[in-house]
Amino acid sequence: MEILQINKLSIGYGKGKRAKIVHEKLDAKMYAGELVCLLGENGTGKSTLIRTICGFQPALDGEASMLGKNLLQQSEKDLAKMAAVVLTDRVIVPNATVEELVGLGRSPYTGTFGILNDEDKQIVHTSIEKCGILHKKKERLANLSDGEKQKAFIAKALAQDTKIIILDEPTAFLDMPARVEIMQLLRQIASQSGKSVLMSTHDLDLALQMADKLWLLSAQKALLTGTPEDLLLKNEFQSIFQNRGIEFDNKTGLFRVGYDYNMEIPVKGHGFEYVLLRRAFARNGIKTIRKKDEDSQWLEVCRNGKLSFKYFQNGECIGQEESIEDVLALTLKL
Numbered sequence: 001m002e003i004l005q006i007n008k009l010s011i012g013y014g015k016g017k018r019a020k021i022v023h024e025k026l027d028a029k030m031y032a033g034e035l036v037c038l039l040g041e042n043g044t045g046k047s048t049l050i051r052t053i054c055g056f057q058p059a060l061d062g063e064a065s066m067l068g069k070n071l072l073q074q075s076e077k078d079l080a081k082m083a084a085v086v087l088t089d090r091v092i093v094p095n096a097t098v099e100e101l102v103g104l105g106r107s108p109y110t111g112t113f114g115i116l117n118d119e120d121k122q123i124v125h126t127s128i129e130k131c132g133i134l135h136k137k138k139e140r141l142a143n144l145s146d147g148e149k150q151k152a153f154i155a156k157a158l159a160q161d162t163k164i165i166i167l168d169e170p171t172a173f174l175d176m177p178a179r180v181e182i183m184q185l186l187r188q189i190a191s192q193s194g195k196s197v198l199m200s201t202h203d204l205d206l207a208l209q210m211a212d213k214l215w216l217l218s219a220q221k222a223l224l225t226g227t228p229e230d231l232l233l234k235n236e237f238q239s240i241f242q243n244r245g246i247e248f249d250n251k252t253g254l255f256r257v258g259y260d261y262n263m264e265i266p267v268k269g270h271g272f273e274y275v276l277l278r279r280a281f282a283r284n285g286i287k288t289i290r291k292k293d294e295d296s297q298w299l300e301v302c303r304n305g306k307l308s309f310k311y312f313q314n315g316e317c318i319g320q321e322e323s324i325e326d327v328l329a330l331t332l333k334l
């Protein structure tokens with residue numbers, strides 16, 4: 001089921017002649033139960049897009065709609081029932097407990113004084129439980145780790161009981177295990193509760209593995225959308241992140257640093273040892289090329305019981321080392 005649709009949406013700042021257009025005519029769709037990661041280099045407009053969709057800043061043109069209703073024309077309270085938002089520059093109330101923060105998620109449904117009824121309290125409890133921080137329910141936010149704090153904000157978004165959850169860089173400032181945990185939690189929320197989750201991130205590797213769809217935003221192109229695999233097949237990452245000496249390797253889904261090579265060495269070998277040797281050599285400006293039959297001198301990765309790196313000249317071994325550090329030193333001497 002289609003949940004969110006953005007249609008010829010133009011985003012940016014200011015009005016009229018002095019408007020700063022960040023992007024024009026963006027189109028995208030999001031379906032129920034999908035985790036969508038919004039990716040793009042610094043300054044391409046991810047936060048601007050997210051803030052516009054959430055109604056925190058006006059669109060310059062076009063529309064964003066949810067289940068047929070124009071999000072950009074909703075009252076704050078109605079919008080809060082449609083989409084829950086977790087921003088990086090969120091206001092932290094350090095003295096509030098996890099339970100109190102998550103309780104704020106119920107505010108679109110409570111009266112003026114924000115008093116929670118039994119059903120609200122149950123929803124708050126379940127939301128905290130789903131985020132795996134029930135043991136921190138009575139803890140003050142100031143006493144939580146960054147990862148736990150993020151989970152508390154996600155629990156608040158869950159308690160808001162919306163079809164969409166939108167998050168701006170929820171994994172920023174977290175260490176690797178915490179990033180994975182937050183992504184897994186969001187993945188679970190999308191697939192188990194049928195909510196649509198849209199998040200911006202710089203964690204390309206995690207997004208490639210865990211997102212159902214990616215939205216790629218770049219300065220040159222409009223918004224490219226699709227499964228990570230389709231975008232890899234179409235070679236879209238290369239054009240988007242082609243910048244500042246990095247290269248995107250479609251086969252591994254990883255970035256390669258572009259090196260200036262000043263030497264080439266024919267190498268015979270394969271497997272993990274060869275990959276690591278190639279990486280260490282590249283870092284030192286040495287390009288490894290596959291040994292051809294006619295090469296008279298080459299380096300060979302040998303695995304006869306013990307790993308060794310041997311230099312051959314006209315079929316004879318002229319030097320041998322057992323570590324990458326030593327073979328590199330030998331290579332630079334030769």
Ligand SMILES: Nc1ncnc2c1ncn2[C@@H]1O[C@H](COP(=O)(O)OP(=O)(O)OP(=O)(O)O)[C@@H](O)[C@H]1O
Pocket residue numbers: 013020022040041042043044045046047048049
């Ligand atoms: N309040 C503002 N007024 C005018 N221009 C702004 C404002 N905020 C951001 N911009 C500009 O809009 C463009 C997009 O910024 P935005 O913060 O949306 O990018 P981003 O992709 O989220 O970047 P990052 O990955 O660094 O967070 C940038 O050129 C930025 O300088």
